Amino acid sequence: MNQDHTPVLLKESVDYLVTGKDGVYFEGTLGFGGHTLEILDRLSKKGSIVSTDVDLNAFNYCKEKFKSEDRIKLYNFNFSLVDVIAKIESFEFFDGILADLGVSSFQLDNAAAGFSYSINSMLDLRLDKSLRKTAADFINYESEEKIANVIFEYGEEKNSRKVARQISEARKVKRIETTDELKKIISSITNPKYVTKTLSRVFQALRIYVNDELGVLKAFLHSSVPILRKGGRLVIISYHSLEDRIVKDFFKYESLSCVCPPDSPICTCGKVKRLNIISKKPITPSDIEITNNRRARSAKLRVAEKV
Numbered sequence: 001m002n003q004d005h006t007p008v009l010l011k012e013s014v015d016y017l018v019t020g021k022d023g024v025y026f027e028g029t030l031g032f033g034g035h036t037l038e039i040l041d042r043l044s045k046k047g048s049i050v051s052t053d054v055d056l057n058a059f060n061y062c063k064e065k066f067k068s069e070d071r072i073k074l075y076n077f078n079f080s081l082v083d084v085i086a087k088i089e090s091f092e093f094f095d096g097i098l099a100d101l102g103v104s105s106f107q108l109d110n111a112a113a114g115f116s117y118s119i120n121s122m123l124d125l126r127l128d129k130s131l132r133k134t135a136a137d138f139i140n141y142e143s144e145e146k147i148a149n150v151i152f153e154y155g156e157e158k159n160s161r162k163v164a165r166q167i168s169e170a171r172k173v174k175r176i177e178t179t180d181e182l183k184k185i186i187s188s189i190t191n192p193k194y195v196t197k198t199l200s201r202v203f204q205a206l207r208i209y210v211n212d213e214l215g216v217l218k219a220f221l222h223s224s225v226p227i228l229r230k231g232g233r234l235v236i237i238s239y240h241s242l243e244d245r246i247v248k249d250f251f252k253y254e255s256l257s258c259v260c261p262p263d264s265p266i267c268t269c270g271k272v273k274r275l276n277i278i279s280k281k282p283i284t285p286s287d288i289e290i291t292n293n294r295r296a297r298s299a300k301l302r303v304a305e306k307v
């Protein structure tokens with residue numbers, strides 16, 4: 001595994017995150033350690049960081065990368081277990097929590113990682129190899145309707161019904177095992193002009209579904225707030241409109257001190273405001289960053305602070 005990922009919105013996200021150089025920070029998406037390294041660079045000898053990645057390759061890569069750094073603790077856990085990790089480490093609070101969602105360029109561009117459709121590999125798409133269901137299991141056993149809904153909802157692919165129909169026909173002949181097989185099925189019913197876009201959308205949808213990426217994001221946000229110190233920041237970089245919507249709605253809800261109907265004479269909801277929104281609009285990469293790193297083009301950074 002070679003360094004093959006340029007950290008996105010690196011300076012901006014870490015500028016927001018690190019509010020004190022002696023603090024304890026949490027990074028939920030270690031990857032190649034790009035953001036983790038930048039955070040460490042901003043900390044004093046007393047500061048520390050706990051970083052996790054659900055992908056064993058990323059975890060092992062960073063274990064080696066940070067082997068002589070004693071201010072870091074590494075986990076191979078899902079970031080939705082942020083509160084469990086805090087307990088294991090005996091931290092009541094983190095001074096800041098960061099997640100740079102999705103997958104790294106390495107995972108996307110390398111056949112061995114199993115996320116790419118450009119080189120043939122097993123149709124897996126699990127970040128965590130202990131998950132029971134692979135993408136192949138899903139498309140071979142789920143109903144045609146469910147497959148169409150997943151491709152439409154998570155991939156925003158207009159031809160989702162047509163793709164699901166073709167998958168359903170192909171699997172009657174033989175179990176679909178590899179990325180190439182799925183690629184052929186999709187290509188056979190797609191205008192060549194749009195094949196690449198359709199393949200990206202379908203593979204993205206399957207990855208989001210197989211890893212329950214939206215469900216774990218919600219769990220992570222909910223678990224993070226109680227263990228964030230007053231004044232600490234929750235900093236999230238997302239790459240997909242559905243993820244960004246979840247972060248935006250969560251920050252909005254947590255920034256309200258009352259959710260009673262507007263015509264209610266007195267407040268009876270008991271809602272407590274837990275966050276202040278720091279980034280009123282999402283922060284996006286500069287033109288220069290996008291020119292240098294195409295993957296940055298869809299990134300959105302949102303920041304909220306614990307009250």
Ligand SMILES: C[S@@+](CC[C@H](N)C(=O)[O-])C[C@H]1O[C@@H](n2cnc3c(N)ncnc32)[C@H](O)[C@@H]1O
Pocket residue numbers: 005006007008028029030031032033034035036052053054055058077078079080100101102103104127216
């Ligand atoms: C965009 S990359 C992060 C790159 C990292 N910030 C860097 O600069 O090297 C996202 C990483 O998050 C990991 N990941 C995705 N979902 C996760 C989850 N639910 N829990 C833990 N890690 C996750 C992926 O395996 C991937 O390595």
